[in-house]
Amino acid sequence: MTLPSVDTVKIATIGLGYVGLPLALRLSDCFQVTGFDVDLARLAELQSGIDRTGECSSQALAASRLELTSDPERIAGFDIYIVTVPTPVAASKEPDLRAVMSACAIVGQAMAKGAVVVFESTVYPGVTESLCGPALEKASGLVCGTDFYLGYSPERINPGDKVHTIDKITKVVAGQTAAVSELLVAVYGRLTNGNVFLAKDIKTAEAAKVIENAQRDVNIAFINEVAMIFNQMGIQTQDVLETAATKWNFLNFKPGLVGGHCIGVDPYYLAYAATQLGHNPEVILAGRKINDDMAGFLARQIDRQIQNLSCISKPTRVLALGLTFKENVPDLRNSKAADFIMSLQKMDHQVDIHDPLADAGEARALYGFDLLTGLDDAVAYDSVIAVVPHAPYLSFDSDRLRKILKPGGLVADMKGIWRHITMPAGYVRWEL
Numbered sequence: 014m015t016l017p018s019v020d021t022v023k024i025a026t027i028g029l030g031y032v033g034l035p036l037a038l039r040l041s042d043c044f045q046v047t048g049f050d051v052d053l054a055r056l057a058e059l060q061s062g063i064d065r066t067g068e069c070s071s072q073a074l075a076a077s078r079l080e081l082t083s084d085p086e087r088i089a090g091f092d093i094y095i096v097t098v099p100t101p102v103a104a105s106k107e108p109d110l111r112a113v114m115s116a117c118a119i120v121g122q123a124m125a126k127g128a129v130v131v132f133e134s135t136v137y138p139g140v141t142e143s144l145c146g147p148a149l150e151k152a153s154g155l156v157c158g159t160d161f162y163l164g165y166s167p168e169r170i171n172p173g174d175k176v177h178t179i180d181k182i183t184k185v186v187a188g189q190t191a192a193v194s195e196l197l198v199a200v201y202g203r204l205t206n207g208n209v210f211l212a213k214d215i216k217t218a219e220a221a222k223v224i225e226n227a228q229r230d231v232n233i234a235f236i237n238e239v240a241m242i243f244n245q246m247g248i249q250t251q252d253v254l255e256t257a258a259t260k261w262n263f264l265n266f267k268p269g270l271v272g273g274h275c276i277g278v279d280p281y282y283l284a285y286a287a288t289q290l291g292h293n294p295e296v297i298l299a300g301r302k303i304n305d306d307m308a309g310f311l312a313r314q315i316d317r318q319i320q321n322l323s324c325i326s327k328p329t330r331v332l333a334l335g336l337t338f339k340e341n342v343p344d345l346r347n348s349k350a351a352d353f354i355m356s357l358q359k360m361d362h363q364v365d366i367h368d369p370l371a372d373a374g375e376a377r378a379l380y381g382f383d384l385l386t387g388l389d390d391a392v393a394y395d396s397v398i399a400v401v402p403h404a405p406y407l408s409f410d411s412d413r414l415r416k417i418l419k420p421g422g423l424v425a426d427m428k429g430i431w432r433h434i435t436m437p438a439g440y441v442r443w444e445l
């Protein structure tokens with residue numbers, strides 16, 4: 014089967030979320046691209062020039078040649094399909110591959126002989142060839158490896174990060190055959206000025222992605238565990254890290270909440286695959302457990318500090334700054350900040366929540382929280398807690414904190430963003 018030429022390929026991207034939209038836009042600089050999504054509201058938003066993920070500007074959307082559709086017929090007979098749909102975990106923490114399977118059904122019906130289907134969604138090793146290949150065969154009636162081909166290219170972008178964008182990071186690719194690999198190196202090379210790494214095979218590329226995130230998770234879990242120990246010892250973890258970081262090979266990870274749908278999820282994919290093979294993934298799961306327990310641990314520490322305040326009133330009023338799963342993104346899904354706030358509420362604290370990036374309707378729908386619309390009316394809290402280090406919170410000074418705190422209140426700094434601030438005597442400080 015002859016593969017298409019890089020100069021004439023028509024590409025369809027399947028899934029236009031945090032990963033798919035920036036990818037589709039970048040691809041459309043170089044190729045004829047149609048972005049497909051099943052979410053009509055998302056498509057309508059993008060058609061009106063709004064990307065609620067904050068990854069792509071209205072100007073970039075308006076200037077691009079990217080076609081958008083929810084109609085499978087408009088992606089029929091394309092040369093390359095790139096799948097960027099979500100890969101969450103079920104309540105059991107097992108991989109939930111329903112979106113990937115549904116994408117395979119859609120692509121399988123749309124594609125013709127000679128197509129290449131590339132998966133960018135994060136999966137465990139083997140999913141592309143053992144599950145997606147057969148699902149595509151079933152939907153298309155074609156034979157994988159003869160009539161159509163598979164590829165895998167893990168997505169490494171980091172939402173909110175305007176430095177490590179698609180065009181500036183090494184893109185890993187793998188193809189089912191040497192010719193497919195060659196085509197993918199050429200296609201992705203156009204996006205990255207040739208900065209492409211050809212992995213040995215599809216399984217290797219899948220495995221590389223999943224360990225990139227599992228490794229971060231385990232490293233953060235180690236720092237979270239030592240933070241718990243130092244907390245008992247009355248030692249400031251941030252001071253310890255600053256000191257240890259003076260050694261050339263000390264790894265610079267920070268303690269804190271690990272939420273979202275990558276670092277807190279992908280290790281479960283690897284753990285599931287390991288378990289299927291009869292291997293108990295002890296380190297991976299221990300890391301997950303520690304990181305998942307962090308929200309409760311932090312709530313207990315801050316509760317204890319609040320109970321010891323001399324200015325305490327009942328019910329205590331607390332201001333939580335930040336609700337999204339990490340800093341400088343609007344993404345509220347699987348936010349451990351939400352778990353932390355719910356733990357404080359269960360301890361009878363009245364918690365007001367502010368987040369400059371989160372969508373108020375989504376916060377209500379996902380967690381039942383009403384967000385403050387601003388901080389101007391926020392006064393006299395027993396405690397102000399920096400939960401998510403969004404950029405606007407970094408510029409707070411002691412005047413700003415005094416305006417929203419009771420005299421003698423608690424400044425709780427989960428990420429050490431206010432370490433440089435000196436508060437007047439009487440205020441209590443806590444940091445992880």
Ligand SMILES: NC(=O)c1ccc[n+]([C@@H]2O[C@H](COP(=O)([O-])OP(=O)(O)OC[C@H]3O[C@@H](n4cnc5c(N)ncnc54)[C@H](O)[C@@H]3O)[C@@H](O)[C@H]2O)c1
Pocket residue numbers: 027028029030031032033049050051052055097098099100112113115116119133134135136168169170171172274275
């Ligand atoms: N967000 C990240 O930071 C990040 C980074 C690297 C890799 N990844 C991986 O990339 C993948 C996508 O993640 P995301 O954050 O972009 O997800 P997302 O939820 O932001 O977007 C996924 C999009 O896919 C659409 N979709 C779902 N099912 C579909 C289907 N059957 N057909 C067409 N569209 C469908 C959804 O409507 C949504 O718009 C996941 O596997 C994730 O693990 C994410």
